[in-house]
Amino acid sequence: MIRIGNIFIKTILALLFIAYSSLFSQTKINAKISDTKVGIGEMFTVSVTIDNSSARVLIDDIDGLMLRGTSQSVNMMYSSGTFKSIKTYNFTYIADREGKYIFDKITIKINNRTYISNPVEIEIIDSPTRNNDNYKPDSNKFDNFMNYADDIYVDNNINKKEVYLYEPVYINQKAYSHIPVTVLGFSKIPDRTDFISYSDSSDYNSFTEIIDGKRVSSIPLKREVLYPVKEGYKSISTYPFTFEKEGMFYDRVQYGEETFSINVIPLPDKEGFENFSGGVGNFVFSMKANKTNIAVGEELLITMEVLGEGNTSIITMPEINDNITNYFSVYQPKVYETNWFDNNKMIGKKTKEYILVAKSEGSFAISNINFCYFSPNDKTYTNIYSLPINLIIQGSKVNDSSFVNNNEKDISSISIRDTYLKEDKYFKILDIKIVYFYIIILTAVCIFIFNYKKINNIKFSFAKDNNDNRIDNIFKYYNSNNRKEYCKSVEDILLTALKNKFHIKDDNILYEKLNDYIDDEKAYEIKNIIDKCRFELYSGKSSDNEDYHTKSIELIKYIKELKIKK
Structure with a gap:
């Protein structure tokens, strides 16, 4: 009996796992290319970003383009007791030959399923597209390095010396070398007491650059964004890195530590902008509903989203209209936040989700929801208003033409920006939520009956560990x-x-x-x-x-x- 019970349990669990993963598993993929046109010898990057999933990303070799390095970065967020991750896979290329090149076989493998992105194209031309003014460090030390006064030079680039409170300050560290070197890592962590800090370390891959007609190796070391949280003059030290020179005797040297002084100025008077969210940067704000025609007793999802360059962690999201409670029961909203580097900018996204349950018939408009932020470039506060959402509430279940369900469509390709991939196989016979509810109860009872001792042992072991x-x-x-x-x-x-x-x-x-x-x-x-x-x-x-x-x-x-x- 126990043997039969165990087999039954395992079978039910396997069916549940397959059914639930098929119905609810959903991964967001965003693939993009850094440039649409570059010159011969110039670099560009193809990036694939995947939410809440690990994957293998494969790109076929393309004759005329040279792959110079790959890297990965992960941003993770802890919210409501769970972790959410955003993983970015970067492929850096150098153009060798003129022509138009299509990346039409970017293959993403997730959980034994394969997805192929739609094509992206880049044009390679004979003349430089960056006006032949690729970034070059401007200092006497770098000039001395180029004249072989030293084997290694680390450039520390800071984008601003005077910023507003909470305005992003970017620091990029990059090494240049005349000889083969290995980057062992940084030797100490600078003080960041008066800042909120995000950083993205490199894989220390070496690239070849032509500067003033001379060939040198360049190694991206670290990019960092700092958000000052206190006013006044502040000192910022960069990371010191340890290098190992290759040769008969391995020689370890340290470069990269440098101190900058910046002036953090206060934000202007907020008079007339008392709804200021705390956001300093450049943002867009939007609000949407998953349906507009609903019945009494039905759920409605309202989503507010702030996206842009700036520190979203300190932003206070807007509230929904107070009088919405005349028509809906409003549950406690959930807030999610993610941050990631997009090229050399830190992008943040903050999302607030409201679940509403209709309780009265009628028509209702969600309007005048605004988000207020301060723009350092314009030196002004700005209000962004979302478009109104008109809701129709009826007394019985309605056919909702405003909500599109794509469950019937098998998806084998993805669009290049912000497209949701859904699993391409479903068990339609199990597509009834009440059936799952009873199966879960039966499964739990079976597990408890046939594995009582094991459950006790696991519980004890778990508690002990x-x-x-x-x-x-x-x-x-x-x-x-x-x-x-x-x-x-x-x-x-x-x-x-x-x-x-x-x-x-x-x-x-x-x-x-x-x-x-x-x-x-x-x-x-x-x-x-x-x-x-x-x-x-x-x-x-x-x-x-x-x-x-x-x-x-x-x-x-x-x-x-x-x-x-x-």
């Missing part, structure tokens, strides 16, 4: 800037995940065994985080509360889902 609430503690230590306990907790949770997955007890052989089980890139990322934590612990040098846990959580998920090589 998680008494310290590791994730909660990591956030607590991070938010209180308790670096000692934070680093201990991050290192411990990573090592525990590895040991449990691969059944390794000895710390001394753990690193040696990593490459036996996982690929080199992931092994390097794991070692890098553990080494950083240990460096802080053993050196006693505290960072500016650098975030290790975001990447760690992603790696732990990767470790748990990994199939062990045999």
